Amino acid sequence: MVTMQDVAERAGVTKQTVSNVVTGRVTVRPATEARVRAAIAELGYVPNLVARSLATGSSRTVGLFVPTVSAPFYADVVEEVEDALEERGHRLLLCTTRLDGERARRHLAGLAARSVDALLIAGDQGLTGHLPLLADVRFPVVLCAWEAALPDGFPVVTVDYEHGGHLAGRHLRALGHERALVLASPAHTVRTAGFRRAFREDGMPLPDDAVRTAADPTFRGGLAAALEALRDHPDATALFATHDVLAVAALEAARMLGRSVPDGLSVVAHDDTPAGLLSGPALTTVVLPKREMARQAVGLALGAASRGARPDPRPRLLLPALVPGESTAPVR
Amino acid sequence: MVTMQDVAERAGVTKQTVSNVVTGRVTVRPATEARVRAAIAELGYVPNLVARSLATGSSRTVGLFVPTVSAPFYADVVEEVEDALEERGHRLLLCTTRLDGERARRHLAGLAARSVDALLIAGDQGLTGHLPLLADVRFPVVLCAWEAALPDGFPVVTVDYEHGGHLAGRHLRALGHERALVLASPAHTVRTAGFRRAFREDGMPLPDDAVRTAADPTFRGGLAAALEALRDHPDATALFATHDVLAVAALEAARMLGRSVPDGLSVVAHDDTPAGLLSGPALTTVVLPKREMARQAVGLALGAASRGARPDPRPRLLLPALVPGESTAPVR
DNA sequence: CTGAAAGCGCTTACAG
DNA sequence: CTGAAAGCGCTTACAG
Numbered sequence: 001m002v003t004m005q006d007v008a009e010r011a012g013v014t015k016q017t018v019s020n021v022v023t024g025r026v027t028v029r030p031a032t033e034a035r036v037r038a039a040i041a042e043l044g045y046v047p048n049l050v051a052r053s054l055a056t057g058s059s060r061t062v063g064l065f066v067p068t069v070s071a072p073f074y075a076d077v078v079e080e081v082e083d084a085l086e087e088r089g090h091r092l093l094l095c096t097t098r099l100d101g102e103r104a105r106r107h108l109a110g111l112a113a114r115s116v117d118a119l120l121i122a123g124d125q126g127l128t129g130h131l132p133l134l135a136d137v138r139f140p141v142v143l144c145a146w147e148a149a150l151p152d153g154f155p156v157v158t159v160d161y162e163h164g165g166h167l168a169g170r171h172l173r174a175l176g177h178e179r180a181l182v183l184a185s186p187a188h189t190v191r192t193a194g195f196r197r198a199f200r201e202d203g204m205p206l207p208d209d210a211v212r213t214a215a216d217p218t219f220r221g222g223l224a225a226a227l228e229a230l231r232d233h234p235d236a237t238a239l240f241a242t243h244d245v246l247a248v249a250a251l252e253a254a255r256m257l258g259r260s261v262p263d264g265l266s267v268v269a270h271d272d273t274p275a276g277l278l279s280g281p282a283l284t285t286v287v288l289p290k291r292e293m294a295r296q297a298v299g300l301a302l303g304a305a306s307r308g309a310r311p312d313p314r315p316r317l318l319l320p321a322l323v324p325g326e327s328t329a330p331v332r
Numbered sequence: 333m334v335t336m337q338d339v340a341e342r343a344g345v346t347k348q349t350v351s352n353v354v355t356g357r358v359t360v361r362p363a364t365e366a367r368v369r370a371a372i373a374e375l376g377y378v379p380n381l382v383a384r385s386l387a388t389g390s391s392r393t394v395g396l397f398v399p400t401v402s403a404p405f406y407a408d409v410v411e412e413v414e415d416a417l418e419e420r421g422h423r424l425l426l427c428t429t430r431l432d433g434e435r436a437r438r439h440l441a442g443l444a445a446r447s448v449d450a451l452l453i454a455g456d457q458g459l460t461g462h463l464p465l466l467a468d469v470r471f472p473v474v475l476c477a478w479e480a481a482l483p484d485g486f487p488v489v490t491v492d493y494e495h496g497g498h499l500a501g502r503h504l505r506a507l508g509h510e511r512a513l514v515l516a517s518p519a520h521t522v523r524t525a526g527f528r529r530a531f532r533e534d535g536m537p538l539p540d541d542a543v544r545t546a547a548d549p550t551f552r553g554g555l556a557a558a559l560e561a562l563r564d565h566p567d568a569t570a571l572f573a574t575h576d577v578l579a580v581a582a583l584e585a586a587r588m589l590g591r592s593v594p595d596g597l598s599v600v601a602h603d604d605t606p607a608g609l610l611s612g613p614a615l616t617t618v619v620l621p622k623r624e625m626a627r628q629a630v631g632l633a634l635g636a637a638s639r640g641a642r643p644d645p646r647p648r649l650l651l652p653a654l655v656p657g658e659s660t661a662p663v664r
Numbered sequence: 665c666t667g668a669a670a671g672c673g674c675t676t677a678c679a680g
Numbered sequence: 681c682t683g684a685a686a687g688c689g690c691t692t693a694c695a696g
Contacts (some may be wrong), residue, residue: 345682346682346683346684348682348684349681349682349683352681352682358681358682359681360681360682361681361682364681364682383688385688386688386689386690387687387688388688389688502690525696585686
């Protein structure tokens with residue numbers, strides 16, 4: 001492996017000078033710089049980031065916690081974060097927590113030992129109780145995609161989930177729907193609240209019974225809950241699913257009950273669904289600005305890391321948008 | 333941050349002794365070891381892996397290339413690799429290549445500069461042309477989930493895809509199907525060949541026209557290809573989809589044409605489908621041993637890394653299995 | 665603008 | 681079994 005020393009000898013300078021041109025911290029006489037750059041190119045020198053890391057404390061590596069990578073939403077988040085990091089010359093150390101606090105704890109120790117520059121935590125599921133652990137870590141921690149109550153003092157870049165639910169509700173109200181159902185995941189209370197607010201503000205409050213929380217928010221659990229809801233409320237003309245998987249379950253339930261979508265039932269989803277896997281009509285859905293969220297979270301974390309400061313703890317709330325599809329129509 | 337030196341002073345020994353107990357490389361007198369361990373616990377010392385990495389050359393970090401993390405198959409692979417690494421105290425540096433050779437090249441440089449212990453590459457899509465780059469890298473590279481021709485000299489842990497296709501074909505033949513269609517992704521020629529072999533061996537060779545390759549192997553592209561295939565061959569009683577997304581597309585096509593599954597059409601898939609997202613009947617599918625593949629790839633790579641040797645280049649071929657579901661039935 | 669020195673926190677032979 | 685020394689490849693003040 002070729003080192004800075006090798007380059008220095010080749011260029012007839014000391015290695016400090018090579019360091020100066022590589023880091024650009026100090027201006028070097030143009031002629032010298034040219035010689036150094038030539039030597040670097042000839043030798044194919046590439047700086048050893050481990051050594052640099054030991055000297056500077058920065059590894060140009062960032063950790064990311066996600067509950068899983070198998071959910072389409074988090075898969076997208078991972079790729080967006082990776083892209084945002086790459087633009088800044090950083091790499092991604094991925095940790096899936098699987099909703100397991102102990103596992104997260106082990107990962108945290110691994111990251112600390114490796115001198116990561118920052119840690120991003122996407123999704124709050126099951127981790128809230130372990131947040132205190134993060135308090136005395138030596139690198140900035142930024143939360144994102146956080147729907148639960150915002151923990152004090154932690155910087156967070158997330159989405160206004162309440163607004164997302166509200167958008168879904170307003171959309172259905174604008175189409176004239178008066179009786180709507182909500183198919184919700186237990187973690188999605190905020191979106192549900194926003195949806196109900198839209199109906200309430202319009203003088204059409206939804207009964208508590210119209211909200212069905214699938215204890216098991218998978219396709220299977222969602223299907224059972226959707227069938228039950230639709231049977232209990234045969235007069236409902238619309239349904240809001242707080243999650244992509246639940247929306248797919250709702251579509252299937254409608255199909256099983258002979259309700260066509262959107263004519264027999266309008267369906268609004270939250271999160272974009274994995275287009276490649278979805279059959280049936282393109283869903284009307286609330287889309288989250290994942291790219292923007294990733295960029296801001298990375299910027300906040302790395303900005304703080306480079307200044308050696310704590311990130312600004314004021315929560316950043318991004319706005320979701322409603323993208324109309326073919327799964328909603330005016331009420332008949 | 334507490335260092336080995338701090339621990340040494342506390343325990344009244346030199347830091348080399350601390351290093352000896354931490355690494356376990358040299359046996360230390362029990363009384364001394366106890367003092368050192370006590371000091372470590374009191375101070376909450378955790379070894380700095382960056383410093384260790386610089387001294388030993390091993391970062392206890394492994395890179396993984398996958399085309400994307402949004403495809404359920406690769407999402408699973410990522411989590412399995414992560415688990416296999418964690419068992420050995422290693423962490424995962426994730427790089428999604430997005431079928432972009434240039435991007436892979438940049439990631440490779442980033443990994444090399446960070447002294448990863450090894451690199452795993454899952455999926456061959458679009459990377460085969462860039463393989464030569466890997467030849468002169470300083471750490472072991474192991475390929476996995478590799479369907480294309482096995483490149484010379486590279487160690488690979490993969491699945492017998494031909495056998496997977498053959499299993500699918502034999503299953504349909506055992507159910508009495510004589511006229512089957514194949515809905516294939518362009519990259520899946522090997523599975524397709526195995527499927528055709530099963531029919532050929534039974535004296536029922538499939539016409540070339542029965543194989544439809546979806547140039548666009550997404551749901552959309554698969555749906556179009558499936559509709560066309562089913563219309564061109566109204567007498568076909570079974571269909572083999574070489575990929576989960578295509579299987580979902582086939583189900584939808586069957587539904588649109590009024591063919592019930594499995595009575596009107598048997599469908600066999602390859603890869604396990606994301607159960608959470610799938611509507612309709614549970615698919616009969618060829619399942620790949622992802623966990624075993626991840627374990628072996630990690631073991632091979634880290635074994636070679638620790639010995640400073642090249643991994644054994646003999647290809648390891650794991651066997652897929654056919655898991656019966658509700659999407660296949662005896663021909664009527 | 666360039667060079668000599670010290671240091672980042674570990675490990676690894678090598679003497680005692 | 682324990683300790684002193686050198687080294688991993690960089691960066692960072694600090695003199696010249």
